[in-house]
Amino acid sequence: MSVAVMKTKAELSFAESFDRVQDRLPGSPAVKQVRRSAANKFAELGLPHRRIEEWKYTDLRSAVKDALPVRVGDATQMTIADVIVALGPLAKLETHRVVFVNGRYRKELSSPDQLAGLEFEDLSSVLSSGNENAAGLASLTGRDDDAVLSLNTAYMTDGAVVRIQASSDLMKPLLIAHVRAGAEPGFTAVRNVIDVGAKASAQIIEAFVSLPGAAKEGQANAATQITVGDEAKVVHVKCAADTGDGITHLSNWMIRLGRETDYAGFQLTQGVSLARNQIFVAFDGEDTKLDLSGVFLGRARDHIDTTLVVDHAVPSCESRELFKGVLDDQSRGVFQGKIIVQQIAQKTDGKQMSQGLLLSPDAEFDSKPELEIFADDVACGHGATCTELDKDLMFYCESRGIPSDIARGLLIESFIGEAVEKIDDEPIAEAVMEFARGWLEKT
Amino acid sequence: MLEIKNLHVKITQEDKPILKGIDLTIAEGEVHAIMGPNGSGKSTLAHVLAGRDDYEVTEGDILWNGESILEMAPDERAAAGVFLAFQYPMEIPGVAGLTFLRTALNALRRKRGQEELTTPEFMKRVKEKSAALNIDVEMLKRPVNVGFSGGEKKRSEILQMALLEPTLCVLDETDSGLDIDALRIVSDGVNALRSPDRAMLVITHYQRLLNHIVPDKVHVLAQGKIQRSGGKELALELEQSGYAEFGEKAA
Ligand SMILES: Nc1ncnc2c1ncn2[C@@H]1O[C@H](COP(=O)(O)OP(=O)(O)O)[C@@H](O)[C@H]1O
Numbered sequence: 266m267s268v269a270v271m272k273t274k275a276e277l278s279f280a281e282s283f284d285r286v287q288d289r290l291p292g293s294p295a296v297k298q299v300r301r302s303a304a305n306k307f308a309e310l311g312l313p314h315r316r317i318e319e320w321k322y323t324d325l326r327s328a329v330k331d332a333l334p335v336r337v338g339d340a341t342q343m344t345i346a347d348v349i350v351a352l353g354p355l356a357k358l359e360t361h362r363v364v365f366v367n368g369r370y371r372k373e374l375s376s377p378d379q380l381a382g383l384e385f386e387d388l389s390s391v392l393s394s395g396n397e398n399a400a401g402l403a404s405l406t407g408r409d410d411d412a413v414l415s416l417n418t419a420y421m422t423d424g425a426v427v428r429i430q431a432s433s434d435l436m437k438p439l440l441i442a443h444v445r446a447g448a449e450p451g452f453t454a455v456r457n458v459i460d461v462g463a464k465a466s467a468q469i470i471e472a473f474v475s476l477p478g479a480a481k482e483g484q485a486n487a488a489t490q491i492t493v494g495d496e497a498k499v500v501h502v503k504c505a506a507d508t509g510d511g512i513t514h515l516s517n518w519m520i521r522l523g524r525e526t527d528y529a530g531f532q533l534t535q536g537v538s539l540a541r542n543q544i545f546v547a548f549d550g551e552d553t554k555l556d557l558s559g560v561f562l563g564r565a566r567d568h569i570d571t572t573l574v575v576d577h578a579v580p581s582c583e584s585r586e587l588f589k590g591v592l593d594d595q596s597r598g599v600f601q602g603k604i605i606v607q608q609i610a611q612k613t614d615g616k617q618m619s620q621g622l623l624l625s626p627d628a629e630f631d632s633k634p635e636l637e638i639f640a641d642d643v644a645c646g647h648g649a650t651c652t653e654l655d656k657d658l659m660f661y662c663e664s665r666g667i668p669s670d671i672a673r674g675l676l677i678e679s680f681i682g683e684a685v686e687k688i689d690d691e692p693i694a695e696a697v698m699e700f701a702r703g704w705l706e707k708t
Numbered sequence: 709m710l711e712i713k714n715l716h717v718k719i720t721q722e723d724k725p726i727l728k729g730i731d732l733t734i735a736e737g738e739v740h741a742i743m744g745p746n747g748s749g750k751s752t753l754a755h756v757l758a759g760r761d762d763y764e765v766t767e768g769d770i771l772w773n774g775e776s777i778l779e780m781a782p783d784e785r786a787a788a789g790v791f792l793a794f795q796y797p798m799e800i801p802g803v804a805g806l807t808f809l810r811t812a813l814n815a816l817r818r819k820r821g822q823e824e825l826t827t828p829e830f831m832k833r834v835k836e837k838s839a840a841l842n843i844d845v846e847m848l849k850r851p852v853n854v855g856f857s858g859g860e861k862k863r864s865e866i867l868q869m870a871l872l873e874p875t876l877c878v879l880d881e882t883d884s885g886l887d888i889d890a891l892r893i894v895s896d897g898v899n900a901l902r903s904p905d906r907a908m909l910v911i912t913h914y915q916r917l918l919n920h921i922v923p924d925k926v927h928v929l930a931q932g933k934i935q936r937s938g939g940k941e942l943a944l945e946l947e948q949s950g951y952a953e954f955g956e957k958a959a
């Protein structure tokens with residue numbers, strides 16, 4: 266792409282901010298170098314727009330009107346009680362908790378019990394440490410043409426660097442909480458890097474939540490890399506459950522799965538005006554089970570996009586995707602799911618489903634499943650549906666005395682329940698459902 | 709008391725009239741049966757009583773305890789005591805039976821000015837009523853009606869009816885799809901609910917059900933109108949002669 270395009274206000278602002286803030290971003294000289302080239306890359310790429318095939322439904326160039334001030338440091342007053350309020354249903358879970366406020370680690374609000382098997386460091390310290398790992402962590406993405414990731418690399422302030430040792434069992438979930446707080450709106454970039462050792466068993470929750478009274482607007486750019494060792498079992502849940510009005514949430518999950526792993530990932534998105542959730546999965550070993558699912562809830566003019574690429578590069582793996590969207594008013598849901606089965610990946614078993622439930626005649630759900638199959642001995646399928654609330658079921662409920670708003674809630678819950686039940690942990694699934702209920706009650 | 713007066717009904721989306729002037733009065737404590745050939749409008753009448761908006765009342769009125777219910781939403785009618793046991797009970801994937809029952813019961817109790825039931829109180833009632841209908845409470849932990857046999861669905865309708873304690877029970881072909889044992893269980897369940905302050909309208913295609921639930925009056929609905937009314941012996945007569953004399957082919 267060599268066509269010179271006029272840069273938008275947001276693009277110019279993101280590019281120019283870098284010169285101003287780079288000295289205050291954490292990092293050794295080597296890290297700063299990585300940041301500088303990412304910023305240059307972003308300046309070159311600009312925000313993705315609809316003429317790029319993968320972005321045709323979600324044109325960030327026109328949707329992101331301006332860049333909010335880039336957050337570097339943060340001094341927001343915050344107590345544990347505040348964290349509990351911000352976490353909502355997740356606060357009820359027994360967890361190892363690490364808390365970031367406006368993109369900075371807050372040790373005094375965190376409790377990553379130093380139990381055997383779990384090593385935690387904050388990314389900011391690692392980046393500044395000067396150890397040879399730092400530059401690697403800064404540049405680890407391997408997706409160099411992704412403008413959203415370039416922004417993340419340029420501006421990331423902090424995040425969780427987690428290592429779960431081989432054969433260990435975390436016993437309770439690790440909760441990585443990113444809290445948005447304070448009256449000043451800002452752009453926050455965070456990165457979590459998670460390494461699950463062979464035969465380990467872990468549950469990891471990433472939360473993107475806000476404190477009541479936080480600025481209505483906000484922009485988050487979150488990248489997570491998770492590497493799962495052979496025979497490990499992982500439940501990985503992201504809850505982007507904001508309460509603002511004018512929240513942008515751009516996220517990337519980069520997942521690498523070893524041999525015979527059992528990985529289940531789930532994403533909840535609600536209370537977000539503009540979301541792009543990208544998931545990239547690479548299989549490094551055979552006989553692995555991948556389960557990706559998610560629920561997205563939209564109203565007003567919310568635009569929520571899930572785009573995933575699952576690359577079966579080895580034989581005998583199984584992949585399942587189930588994404589469900591509830592869309593009210595003029596909101597729009599987008600699902601793009603690309604499943605690649607390489608020629609060598611015989612005996613691949615892949616099934617994908619996306620379903621939209623439209624609560625209003627002006628809501629829209631665009632689904633684009635794509636199968637690219639180069640092997641011959643595979644079982645792959647995909648489907649997509651788009652429906653309205655079932656009138657017969659509504660009448661059945663109402664005829665039993667259930668008022669229409671409660672009946673609606675029951676049916677919506679039952680619709681998303683099928684995806685939420687994929688979370689193989691009842692308390693976590695229940696917390697996710699409670700977030701969704703909270704959202705529904707505001708309909 | 710239920711008073712249906714000169715009721716004309718058409719499908720909301722179309723101009724096709726289905727009910728063409730029904731007059732029917734059922735006093736408290738009475739059980740009336742409506743019989744008629746397929747397609748005569750029996751289910752339409754049942755749904756109109758419950759407030760389904762696919763149908764439009766073009767003329768006439770329905771009074772329950774002296775007040776018109778036509779403007780009432782289905783859940784308000786339920787609160788006023790109306791219950792319809794569906795000919796084809798719905799399956800609700802993802803909603804556990806117990807959740808459904810409890811949501812309905814507590815919604816009704818709130819509207820009727822009663823306190824909501826605590827979990828133990830609720831469970832006690834469910835267990836009692838389920839036992840009488842030979843329903844395993846474990847089944848109610850599963851999604852509503854999903855994977856139930858025809859007979860199980862019908863029993864689950866009667867369980868709902870028993871729990872929600874309506875004062876006007878409308879049963880739409882509750883006997884269809886039941887074998888003789890299930891028919892007896894369901895009929896016993898319905899008979900247990902007969903009481904001086906409850907009116908019942910039992911819709912059926914066959915006389916068989918009326919051996920078990922013995923009606924005070926029988927009406928024949930054909931071509932959108934009540935063609936004949938009589939005592940319980942009318943049902944036996946129809947069993948012999950069929951519905952041919954009412955201008956529609958026998959089943
Ligand atoms: N929702 C509907 N849409 C279209 N036609 C309907 C609808 N409901 C009923 N009908 C028609 O009205 C007539 C009466 O149907 P119904 O009340 O179900 O009869 P019954 O229960 O006596 O068998 C039939 O011709 C049927 O096809």
Ligand SMILES: [Mg+2]
Nearest residue numbers: 750751795881
């Ligand atoms: Mg019928």
